Amino acid sequence: MNFEDLIIDVYREVENLEGKGETASYIPELSKVDPSKFGVHISTINGGSFGAGDFEEKFSIQSISKVLSLILAYRILDFEIWNRVGVEPSGTAFNSLFQLEADQGIPRNPFLNAGALVVTDILLSNLENPQDDFINFVRSISNNDSVDYSKKIAQSEKDVGYRNIALCNYIKSFGKIENxxxxxxxxxxxxxxxxxSCRDLSELFLFLANDGIDPKSNREVLNERQSKRVNALMQTCGFYDESGEFAFKVGLPxxxxxxxxxxxVHPDxxxxxxxxxxxxxxxxxxKGMRFLEEFTTGSELSLF
Amino acid sequence: MNFEDLIIDVYREVENLEGKGETASYIPELSKVDPSKFGVHISTINGGSFGAGDFEEKFSIQSISKVLSLILAYRILDFEIWNRVGVEPSGTAFNSLFQLEADQGIPRNPFLNAGALVVTDILLSNLENPQDDFINFVRSISNNDSVDYSKKIAQSEKDVGYRNIALCNYIKSFGKIENxxxxxxxxxxxxxxxxxSCRDLSELFLFLANDGIDPKSNREVLNERQSKRVNALMQTCGFYDESGEFAFKVGLPxxxxxxxxxxxVHPDxxxxxxxxxxxxxxxxxxKGMRFLEEFTTGSELSLF
Amino acid sequence: MNFEDLIIDVYREVENLEGKGETASYIPELSKVDPSKFGVHISTINGGSFGAGDFEEKFSIQSISKVLSLILAYRILDFEIWNRVGVEPSGTAFNSLFQLEADQGIPRNPFLNAGALVVTDILLSNLENPQDDFINFVRSISNNDSVDYSKKIAQSEKDVGYRNIALCNYIKSFGKIENxxxxxxxxxxxxxxxxxSCRDLSELFLFLANDGIDPKSNREVLNERQSKRVNALMQTCGFYDESGEFAFKVGLPxxxxxxxxxxxVHPDxxxxxxxxxxxxxxxxxxKGMRFLEEFTTGSELSLF
Amino acid sequence: MNFEDLIIDVYREVENLEGKGETASYIPELSKVDPSKFGVHISTINGGSFGAGDFEEKFSIQSISKVLSLILAYRILDFEIWNRVGVEPSGTAFNSLFQLEADQGIPRNPFLNAGALVVTDILLSNLENPQDDFINFVRSISNNDSVDYSKKIAQSEKDVGYRNIALCNYIKSFGKIENxxxxxxxxxxxxxxxxxSCRDLSELFLFLANDGIDPKSNREVLNERQSKRVNALMQTCGFYDESGEFAFKVGLPxxxxxxxxxxxVHPDxxxxxxxxxxxxxxxxxxKGMRFLEEFTTGSELSLF
Known part of the structure; x- marks a missing residue:
């Protein structure tokens, strides 16, 4: 199999799809992004690397960062993190308050906003200089010092973040947020x-395809057990109430x-x-969902 | 790796665990089963086969049969089956009526009781002699004519099945059951x-590890795409509101x-x-959950 | 104040309202009723009696009968009836299964279908010849031997009553239905x-305006305390999730x-x-809601 | 009937009840109040006035103030207020977020915290000097310049008000809070x-027993229709998920x-x-619930 040809083929096919969908409008800064942007980048554990389209352009990774904060918190607390947040798919939208009432403030999983807020709370309690320590951790595992926060995006999201304020205070009212x-x-x-960028991301997350070891630096980001569990979580909970659909059509964490x-991530x-x-x-x-669906079909590689 | 030694080791380890848990009490006939029974059987796509303990004793497979009815209905309707039942984990217990109200009678997935009732309705509408056709299908894909219904168990469950009557009539009230x-x-x-028996089951389900083809008979039970999707569904929805936990600890559909x-099933x-x-x-x-957790850890084979 | 003139005035005003709304379509027999029918009848504790329009024509009283079954069960169990069914408004539609899950099979109040099914179960357990005993009770308190069941309507509702079958079996699954x-x-x-007919109904229910005593026969249907409580229940729960609206606009139980x-009922x-x-x-x-709204406004008599 | 003797009798009876229950602990300042305090005061539209126990001691009226803010907002917006908040009982606890999700940010009624926050938002948008204007309004309708805010209580509640912050931001996220x-x-x-004090309260709320007119000053606080509707709302929604119970046992708004x-309030x-x-x-x-239950039973005056 030749990943490069397949990526080019699928990229061209999906690029020309009528552009259904809308850019996120609830964060004003995000709605300004050029909607025609389209990039893809693959990194293999054998050192392969290939990109197409706008794969070197940086964009706001938003909830993908929930995996990064989980990883850092998981390194700190190991299995005790699961006392604070569950590992089950929720069957509800990303910002639902519904299940929190039934579950007394324990979010179903760390990829819901509620769960990510609890993970953030853990980091805040355990890092000496949270903002600095976190960005340094991300730079270190991505071998990439150019990664940075966007204060503009952060402020834009904060300005309209009433639902997140509600979520965080709601969890706090159950005593499940410390700060x-x-x-x-x-x-x-x-x-x-x-x-x-897509390249940054595929390089950073390659350790999850390699049992927790970054193949470039040979450093252990997570141990093997932890790495497998983060993949399992991405498999069952990574796409909100479309997680089943993604497992179904794409079949990858x-x-x-x-x-x-x-x-x-395709393990190994x-x-x-x-x-x-x-x-x-x-x-x-x-287009991202469509690309991955076509790509995994074409590559005839699948977990299932 | 040697599956046989590993199975024996893990079997012995788990066998001696203090027997936590209770046999299902809500179906009277099931509560009569000897709680100390413990069996395991593996079948590999290379023709390997090995069992330990009570692996040749038949038991009531109960909800495992939901995969069998799904497979037969999937063969009949192909992708159109997903107009009748979803593919998302539900985050709720196996017999909950809750989400049906929000979803207007479309069950979240075919492994909830609600979803399995819809699948059963599909079979009833599409098979000429439903009871006969279904058992013949199961016997045929399992190469095993000894598989049969237990009228005693069926009656015992029917006698106390008020919740299932509720579920089925509730879905019918939304017009989503035809019969x-x-x-x-x-x-x-x-x-x-x-x-x-465990042997029957592992032999029957081997085709899901082989892209839909039964390796013994070389017959196609499902096509490759369908086979992968059934695995994806088992991965995200196979264990009710413990599906995330199973993916997390065992990592297999x-x-x-x-x-x-x-x-x-471990694909391939x-x-x-x-x-x-x-x-x-x-x-x-x-013990089943514990066995599989230890076995997949010990085998160092995992999807993730 | 002159009830007769007011009734005639309001009747004429409401009669000419453009006929918004639809006849109940989910019970086939009910949808056959002439939608232009409109009747009203008042009975006062001083012996006054006046009707307008189709006030002598019998119609299917449907859920109004929930008050009758409650009254008979209340006479039998007195306050112990509240161990089986609550007295709180539900905030949900009349046939919702939602709150039953949270409340483990105890319906919020006896005027929801769920609650009326529990009341019916009580009658079934406590009456020797339930169907006969109930109709005799209704005839007796209404001084009217012409009141009867409609087997046609009962059958028509039964034929499509999947939601009610669901409700009843759901409650049974919690062990809260005996039969x-x-x-x-x-x-x-x-x-x-x-x-x-409207006349039958207003005559039958007059005892609730008279502290439980039927003013014609001077018989006690309920004691004073019970009578007040049935009125309180009709006030807070008599109109499903429009109960607040009715209290607000009409102000009567x-x-x-x-x-x-x-x-x-206007007490006293x-x-x-x-x-x-x-x-x-x-x-x-x-039109019924509108009539009562205009009538209570016009009569300048209100509980509030 | 003699209200004074009845009040003394019931007061003595209830005073000696074993003091079940707990003072509100979630607002630290409230938990400091002497739990043995017990006062009652009645005002009649004929000018009668009588108190027992600690009826002249001021206490934190808390949610009773939700009626006051509703009244002021109702005067400002009249019926248009019902575009912002419903009139139905909720069947849920006072600080639940549950129904807001289903109802897209429109609270079920103005006596839930959610509803009171919307009413507060209305006042904030419509009053020139909200804090001053509101207290002046309350002083004016109570003919009592000693009524005041307690900054200590307000701060104490604010310090722990995570649930209220959640509620308010949640409603804001639906665009249903303006400020x-x-x-x-x-x-x-x-x-x-x-x-x-109890005396202050019974004097202030007497206008609701008098079709909106304060009998002392003869001023109209609400018009007759509005006054009746506030009473109806208190009847169906005044006691959270115990509103049915209160209507049932006490029978008054x-x-x-x-x-x-x-x-x-007993109208008229x-x-x-x-x-x-x-x-x-x-x-x-x-004890307050018990007192009112015994008092309305003893007085043989009831709405029902």
Whole structure:
């Protein structure tokens, strides 16, 4: 199999699809992004690397960063993190408050906004200089010092973040957030505002295809057990209430963001990042989903 | 790796675990089963086959049969089946009516009781002699004419099946069941009452590890795409509201039944069946879950 | 104040309203009723009696009968009835299964279908010849031997009653129904099928305006405390999720049925029945609600 | 009937009840109140006035103030207020977020915290100097310049008000709050912090027993229609998910607060206020509920 030819073929096919979907409008800064952008980049554990389209342009990774904050918190607390947040798919939208009432403030999984707020709270309690320590961690595992927060995006999201304020204070009312909600939210928006390119993303997440070891530096980001579990979580919970659909059509662990990015991991093979800003009704990149569906079909590689 | 030694080791380790959990008490006949039974059987796509403990004793496969009815309905309707039932994890218990109200009678996935009732309704509408045709299908794909319904178990479940009557009539009230609920339920209880051994199960489900082709007979049970999608569904929805936990700890597509059986599939490798009647609080076999967790850890084979 | 003139005035005004709403279509027999029917009848505790329009024509009283079954069960169990069914408004539609899951099979109040099924179950357990005993009770308190079940309506409702089968079996699955659901439902449909005229209804319910004593016969139907509590329940729960609206606009205890009938009671003054088959979106008679709103405004008599 | 003797009798009877319940602990300042306090005061539309126990001691009226803010907003917007908040009982606890999700940010009624926040938002948008204008309004209708906010109580509630922050921001996220949530909450806490005695309360609320006219000053606080509707709302929604119980046992429109106060109104007769800080599980004054139950039974006056 030749990944490069396949990527080019599928890229061309999907590029010409009538551009269904809308860019995220609820964060004003995000709605300014050129909706025609479309990039893809693959990194294989054998050192292969290939991109197409706007794969070197940085974009707002948004919820993809929830995997990064989870990884750092998981390194700190190991299995004790699961006392604070569950591992089950929720069957509800990303910002629902519904299940929190039934579950007394324990979010179903770390990829819901509610769960990511709890993970952010953990980082805030355990890092000496949270903002600095987190960005340094991301730079270190991505071997890439250019990764940074976008204060503009963070501020734009903060300005309209009433639902997140509600979520965070709601969890706090159950005693399940340790820090002040305003501090948790500030850090949360910073984390969501990270800007990376498809190349940055596929390189950063390659360790999840390699049992936790970054194949370039040979450093252990997570141990094997932890790495497998992060993949399992991305498989069952990575796409909100479209997680089943993604497992069904693409069959890989992955995570999407409302900036239009998707990262997916094929264990023992590769990691792949796609970016196209127009979203489907569930908040996942329309072309990104289609690209990955066609790509995994074409590659005849699948977990299942 | 040597599957046989590993199975023996893990079997011995788990066998001696203090027997937590309870046998299913809501179906009177099931509560009569000897709770100390414990069997396991693996079949590999290379023709390997190995069992330990009570692996040749037939037991009530219960909800594992939901995969069988799905497969037959999927063969009949192909992708149009997804107009009748979803592919998303539900985040709720197996017999919840909750989400049906929000979703206007479309069950979230075919492994919830609600979803399996819709699948049963499809079979009832499409098979000439439903009870006969279904058992013949199961016998044919399992190369095993001894598989049969247990009328005793079916009757025992029917006698106390108020929740299922509620579910089926509720869906009917949304116009999403075509046949009379009483007929759907009768057939549903027959399907749930199938009795098979661990060996029967692992042999039957091996085609899901082989892209839909039964390696013994070389017959196509499902096409490759369908086979992958059934695996994806088992991965995200196979264990009710413990599906995330199973993906997390075991990492394989699988399906459990309240009779204490679990089937799991490792694509391109093997299928494995475990049976131990005592259930955890979520309704899944306590020792079965533990066995598979230890086995996949020990085998160092994992999807993730 | 002169009730007769006021009734005539308001009747004429409402009669000419453009006939918004639809007759109940989910019970086929009910949809055959002439939608232009419109009747009203008042009975006062001083012996006054006056009707307008189709006030002597019998119609299907449907859920108004829930008050009758409650009254009979209340006479039998007195306050112990509240162990089986609550007294709180539900905030949900009349046939919702939602709250039953949270409340483990205890319906919020006896005027929801769920609650009426529990009340029917109580009658079934406590009456020697339920169907006969109930109709005799109704005839006796209404001084009217012509009141009867409509087997045609009962059958028509039964034929499409999937939601009610679901409700009854769901409650049974929590162990909160004593008899077989099919028997409870048969009796329930009989009770709902009672046919009475506006005159019959206003005469029957007059005892609730008179502290439980039928002013004609001087017999005690309920004791004073019980009578007040039935009124309180009709006030807070008599109109499903439009109960607040009815209290707000009409301000009297009352009960509606999908046949288009409404009974309302002004304690110490009168009882009044209205009938017009076209229903608003909440399932209450469109013209009936309007008539009572205008009538209570015009009469300058109000509880509040 | 002699109200004075009855009040003394019932007061003595209830005073000696074993003091079940707990003072509100979630607002630290409230938990400091002497739990043995017990006062009651009645005002009749004929000019009668009588108190027992601690009826002249001011206490935190808390949610009783929700009626006051509703009244002022109702005067400003008249019926258009019902575009912003419903009139239906909710069947849920006072601070639930549950129904807001289904109802897209429109609270079910103005006596839920959610509804009161929307009413506060209306006042904030329509008053020139909200804090001053509101207190002046309350002083004016109570003929009592000593009524004031307690900044200590307001601050104490604000310090722990995570659930209210969640509610207000959640409603804002649906676009149903016009002002900044922080401003709405500050004003809301001020309003809740009003301190009044039983005498103050019964005198203030007497206009609701008199079709909107304060009998002392002869001023119209609300017009007759508005006054009746506020009473109807208190009847169906005044006691959270114990509203049905209160209508059932007491039978009067009323409103409770977690400070242990209750106001109840008997149209055309009297208004009565009770105060005892220990609350039942639903958050209503234990002795206050009992007092009113015994009092309305003893007085043989009831709406029903």
């Amino acid at each position: 002040e909600p305003a501090d948790v939210l500030d850090f949360y928006y910073d984390i969501c505002s990270l800007e990376m 992955g995570k999407s963001g409302v900036g239009g990015g998707i990262i997916a 093979q590769y990691s792949i990042a796609v970016w196209s800003p127009k979203l489907n009704k569930k908040g996942n990149s329309y | 009379e609920p009483a007929d759907v339920l009768d057939f549903y209880y027959d399907i749930c009452s199938l009795e098979m 699988g399906k459990s039944g309240v009779g204490g059986g679990i089937i799991a 490798q093997y299928s494995i069946a475990v049976w131990s009647p005592k259930l955890n609080k979520k309704g899944n076999s306590y | 077989e659901p099919a028997d409870v439902l048969d009796f329930y449909y009989d009770i709902c099928s009672l046919e009475m 009352g009960k509606s049925g999908v046949g288009g009938g409404i009974i309302a 003054q009168y009882s009044i029945a209205v009938w017009s088959p076209k229903l608003n979106k909440k399932g209450n008679s469109y | 900044e949530p922080a401003d709405v909450l500050d004003f809301y806490y001020d309003i809740c912090s009003l301190e009044m 009323g409103k409770s607060g977690v400070g242990g106060g209750i106001i109840a 007769q009297y208004s009565i206020a009770v105060w005892s800080p220990k609350l039942n599980k639903k958050g209503n004054s234990y």
